[in-house]
Amino acid sequence: MSLATESGRDRARARNGWLLSLPALVLLIVGASGPLLIVVTYSFLKPGEYSGVIWEFSGQAWFQVLFQRDIFDGTLGWADAHLTIFWRSVRLSLLTTAITFAAGLPTAWFIAMQPPDRRAMWLFLITIPFWTNLLIRTFAIMEVIRNEGILNSALMGLGLIDRPVQILYTDTAILIGMAYVYLPLMVLPLYAAIDRFDLRLMEAGYDLYASRMRVLRRIILPIIRPGIVAGSILVFVPSLGAYVTPRLLGGGKNMMIGNFIELQFGQGRNWPLGSALSMVLLAVVMIALLVYVRVAARGDVVR
Numbered sequence: 001m002s003l004a005t006e007s008g009r010d011r012a013r014a015r016n017g018w019l020l021s022l023p024a025l026v027l028l029i030v031g032a033s034g035p036l037l038i039v040v041t042y043s044f045l046k047p048g049e050y051s052g053v054i055w056e057f058s059g060q061a062w063f064q065v066l067f068q069r070d071i072f073d074g075t076l077g078w079a080d081a082h083l084t085i086f087w088r089s090v091r092l093s094l095l096t097t098a099i100t101f102a103a104g105l106p107t108a109w110f111i112a113m114q115p116p117d118r119r120a121m122w123l124f125l126i127t128i129p130f131w132t133n134l135l136i137r138t139f140a141i142m143e144v145i146r147n148e149g150i151l152n153s154a155l156m157g158l159g160l161i162d163r164p165v166q167i168l169y170t171d172t173a174i175l176i177g178m179a180y181v182y183l184p185l186m187v188l189p190l191y192a193a194i195d196r197f198d199l200r201l202m203e204a205g206y207d208l209y210a211s212r213m214r215v216l217r218r219i220i221l222p223i224i225r226p227g228i229v230a231g232s233i234l235v236f237v238p239s240l241g242a243y244v245t246p247r248l249l250g251g252g253k254n255m256m257i258g259n260f261i262e263l264q265f266g267q268g269r270n271w272p273l274g275s276a277l278s279m280v281l282l283a284v285v286m287i288a289l290l291v292y293v294r295v296a297a298r299g300d301v302v303r
Helices: 002-042 060-066 080-112 116-131 134-145 150-157 171-195 199-207 212-223 225-240 244-250 257-265 271-302
Strands: 045-047 053-057 067-069 076-078
Touching: 002 271, 045 060, 045 271, 060 067, 060 080, 060 271, 076 080, 080 116, 080 171, 080 225, 080 257, 080 271, 116 171, 134 150, 134 171, 134 244, 171 225, 171 244, 199 212, 212 225, 225 271, 244 257, 257 271
Parallel strands: none
Antiparallel strands: 045 053, 067 076
């Protein structure tokens, strides 16, 4: 009798828990899934003459993501402009991830090796850029790398160059801007992983006559791999869909997929194509997250 009563109480608590969380679940489903369903629906419709959509089923938008027809003879070919933008977006996002890792690992290691009473101060300094709006931070980078900016003025003052180096409105400018913006997102997960690192393992490697590079490759990096993967995902995903930084630092000719999607909903007036491109971007992000889950799970098994 007591077991049945206890089981009934457990079921009642579980039911009450679901009922209490029901408003939040409904809001989450409507707020997250609703817009996504609208975008998916638009991607299978025809574009309107001046904007919007025509409610007729069509797969033309998905076809235009990768292919295009010649306006003169109607021959089928690859959508070179789309593929170039896709490749630039992925390439710059991967390079941004690599640069932030190269700069973030020694930074996180330095913070983790500080006395406990000083770590909070260093972490506080790392998070200060988040206090400033992304647009303002991007304008600050523009002031540094423009032709009359701090970087070129310093190089010319030192006599290293005779004329300003054109950095602004190039892929290099976008890369510098995104690395600056997303660096804290790499440092924080790396710090969390390094903070749990047992330094005795490193000392054991040195006792076995391992070189510093071998200790780094065989001991440190495998153990802090969850932090590396988490930081890489946190940098790669927003870099891939970045809009403000490529728009300001790259100008109109060096756009990434986020700018290209905005163009379709704006001046291009092709909402179905913009929706299809948005779903492609979502698919790439989902693949990256699945890779993260698999790598993290494999790391748990190893530990």
